[in-house]
Amino acid sequence: MRTLPNRKRARRRFRGQAHEPSVETPSHPVSALTAEPNGRRRGQSTRSSSHPVSALVGNPNVGKSVIFGLLTGRYVTVSNYPGTTVEVTTGHTKLCKEKCVLVDTPGVNSLVPMSEDEKVTRDILLDPALRVVIQVADAKNLRRGLLVTLQLSEMGLPVVLALNMHDEARSRGISIDADALSQILGIHVIPTVATQKRGIDRIAHVALSARVPGLRVRFADSIEEAVKEIEGLLPEARISKRSLALMLLSGDSSIEEKLPGLSHEHRARIRQIAAGLQRGYGEPLNYFINRTRLSVIDTVLSQVMVSRGGATPGWLARLGLLTMHPFWGIPFLLAVLWLTYQFVGRLGAGTFVDFLEGTIFGRYINPFFVYVAGKTLPAGFVRELFVGQYGVVTMGLTYAFGIILPIVGTFFLAFGILEDSGYLPRLAIMTDRVFKKMGLSGKAVLPIVLGLGCDTMATLTARVMETLKERIIVTLLLALAVPCSAQLGVILGMLGGLSPLAAVIWFGTLIGVMFLTGALAAKVVPGRNSDFLLEIPPLRLPQISNIVAKTGTRIEWYLKEAVWLFVVGTLILFLLDKSGALGAIERAAAPLVVGWLSLPQEATQAFIIGFLRRDYGAAGLFVLAKKGELDAVQIVVSLVTITLFIPCFANFLMIIKERGIKVTLWIVGFVFPFAFLVGGLLNLVLRHFKIL
C-alpha cells in the first residue's frame, strides 16, 4: 500500500490549513483554473498557485470520483447517475514529484463539448499548468474509453490509462490484454478495481512517467489537407495544433474564444475552410471524424480484447431491465415510492420527529434552557429572545434539529440508496413521455426528485438539462410545485390527521398545477427542447459505506445552509413581534389571508417565515393545526398555498446565481400571485361544493 502514507500526509496537510478545506468546489470551476498574470489562480488561495495540475478524465460513470477519493483521501459525492459532477472538485495529491493539484472533471464522451459540463472538462485540458491526464475507462466499455484516449493523444497530452471495473468486465466474459494495449498506445495501462482499491497505488506510482499516446489516426485526404491549412493559421497553444484544427472543423464554436491570439482574418478563413469541407460531406464532419476514429479503435480492440459473448446476464442485470419494463416497471415504481414514504414519511417524520422534538427537545433540552435562562437572564426581552414563544432555542433550534433534521436525514439516506443503485436513470425512462408534455425530457427526473429533498440543491442540478429553456422550466417547477422533504414531512404529518381525500386534493392540485405550468412554460419560454438520450448505468447493490458518507456530506451541507436561516428567521419573527410590526403585517395581509384564503390571521406568520425556509413556514401551520385553530379546508388550502408559495431564501439566491436576476424576477413574479390565486380558488371550490 504505497499510497497510504501519501494520502495520510495529504490529509495532515489539510488539517494544517484549518480555515480552508482541501477540497474546493469553486462556483465558477473554470475560472479557478485560469492562471492570472501574477501567477495566482482566481478563486483559490496562493498555496496552490505554483502547483502543477493533473486531471482525472473519462466517460461518465466510470469511477473517476472514487479514484479521486483514493488519490486525495477525500470523499466526493459519488453516484450511479451520469452528470453528478456538475462542479469541479480539486484536491491535493502526491502524484507529481512535489505536491500537485488533482482535478476531478465531469464525465465526457467526446472532447468536442456538447454540454456545459463537457465544456468544463475540455477547458481544464487547455490549462497550461496541466502535467498529467489520468484517464479512467470502464473496462467493459473500452471502445468508448479509447475514443477519449485518441482525442487526448491528438491533443498531445501525457496520459495514464486506468482500466477500471476490471472485475465486472471479466465476469461478463471480456478479457483485455493490458500489456498489448499499452504497447499499441505507448502509455501505461493499469487495470483497476477502484471500489476495492486495487491498482490505485500503481497509478500513483507511474503518473510521473506518463507519456503521450503514440496512436495516430489518419483521416480522409480532404480532412488532412484542411487540418494542415488550419494548423498554419493557429497560434501556439498548450495542446497540439492538430487537435485544435480538428475541433474547429468539428464545428466547436467554444474553442475559438480559447484562442485569443487568433486574428480576425484567420478566424474567417478557418470558418471558410470548415464550411467548404462540410459541403463535400453528407453528414456532419464531427460525426465523420468520430466514425474514422472508431474504425481505428475497432482495429485496436480486435488485437487486445476477447469477448466471450453470450454470458448469461446476472439477476441484477435482469432486474435492471424489469425496472424499465412497460408493465413491470410500474409496480416497481410504486413499490419504490411506497418504501420511500414508509421510510421518510413514517419513520423519519413520525417516529424520529416524535422522539427528537417531543422527547429530546420537549422534555430535556428546552426545559433545561428555560431553567438556565430563568436563573441567569433577566426576565423580559433577552430571556424571551432565547426561550420565549419566538425564542432562538425554543423555536429556531427545535424546528431545525427536532423536526426538520430527522426528515431531511432520512430523505437523503433514501435518495442516496436510489442514486447509488442506478434506479434514477431508469425512472427517467419511465417518465420521459410525461416530461415531454412539459417541454422537458426524462432527464428532468433527477432534479425534480432531488427537489423533493432540497429545492436549492436541485436547482443547482438543473444543469444536467441540455438547453437553457429546459433549465428555466425545471427551475420554475422546482420553485413552484415541488415541496422539499422537510416541508413534505410536515405536510404529510398534517394531512395524516385528515381524511385521505384531503391528501388526494392536495396532491392532485399540485400535480395539476405542475402540468399546467409546465405545458404553458413549454409554449412561452423561448428556445428549443432537446431530445431524450440517456445512458443507463447497470443496476448495482448500493455500498453502505458510500451511502453513509454521501448522506453525511449532504446533511453537513444542509446544516450549514439551513440552521443559520432558522435562527435568523426566528430573530426576525421575534423582532417583528416585539416591535408590534407582526400585528401590523397581519392586519395588512388580512384581506388576502383572511378574506381570500379564509385562514386565521396568525397564518400570515407562516407565510412570512416561509420565505426564509419553506419547511419553517409549514412547521408554523403545523403548530396552528395542532392547537386546533384550522379546520380541514383551511389546512388543505394553507398547505397548497405554502407549497406553491415562493421558494425559500436559499433557493432564491441559488436561482439568482444559476439563472440570473432577470429570470429570477420573472419566476418570483409568476409564483407569488399564482400561489395565492390557486389557494383562493381551491378555497372557493371546496367551500362551495362543501367538500371535506
Added chain:
Amino acid sequence: MEKERIEEMLELLWTLRESGDELLSKAVKVSKDDNPTEVIKALASEKLVATQNDRVALTREGEEAAREIVRRHRLAEVLLAQVLELEDAEITDAACKFEHVLSPRVTESICTFLGHPPACPHGKPIPRGACCARVETKMEPFVVKLTEVEVGSDVAVVFVVPALHATLDRLAGFGVVPGSRMHLHQKTPSYVVQIGETTVGLDKEIARGMYVKRV
C-alpha cells in the same frame, strides 16, 4: 466516344464541384482518362458542360446526368459496404463499374432496399432520387427504422438521420456509428438499446432517425 469515359468525366466534375473546385486545369490534372481534354471537348459539344477560360461548369443536362451517375456510384457503395460488408478497396472498384450499368429502375430498387440512405460510406452525400421523395416501402426494405424493428432483435446500424446534429455526436460518443451492433430491449415507455456493455435510453424521435438492418 464511349459512354464510360463521358460518365467518368461527369462524375469527376460533380465531385470536384462538391469540394468547391470548378477549374478546368484541375479537372484535367486529376482525371484518370488518357486524354481528358478530348473528353471535355466532347462534353461541351453535347452541351453537357460549358467552359469559359479555365472554368468548367455543368449545364442543366450535364448536371442531371452527373447527378444520376454519382447517385448510382454511391448507392452501390452503400450496398457493397453495408449489405455485403466488403472491404473498402473492393468497394470503390466495384462501385466504379456498377455506376455504368445500373438502369434507373434498378437504382430506385437499391435505394428503396437500403432505406434511402443520405450518405455513402465515405460520408459523401447521395443525390436524392424521385423514390426518396415518395419514400416507397412497397418492397420490404432491407434497411428499416429502429421503430419498425421488433423488441428483442439484434440489429446493425446502417445510418442515422437525427433532427439535431448534436444527437449524432452524442450517439457517436456512445459508440453508435454505422456498423455498430445493437440489441433492442424495449420500445415503451422509451426505447432502450444495448451497444456492447453500454445501455442507452432514447425517445421515439431519435429511434425514428436510426436506420438499421436485422442481423
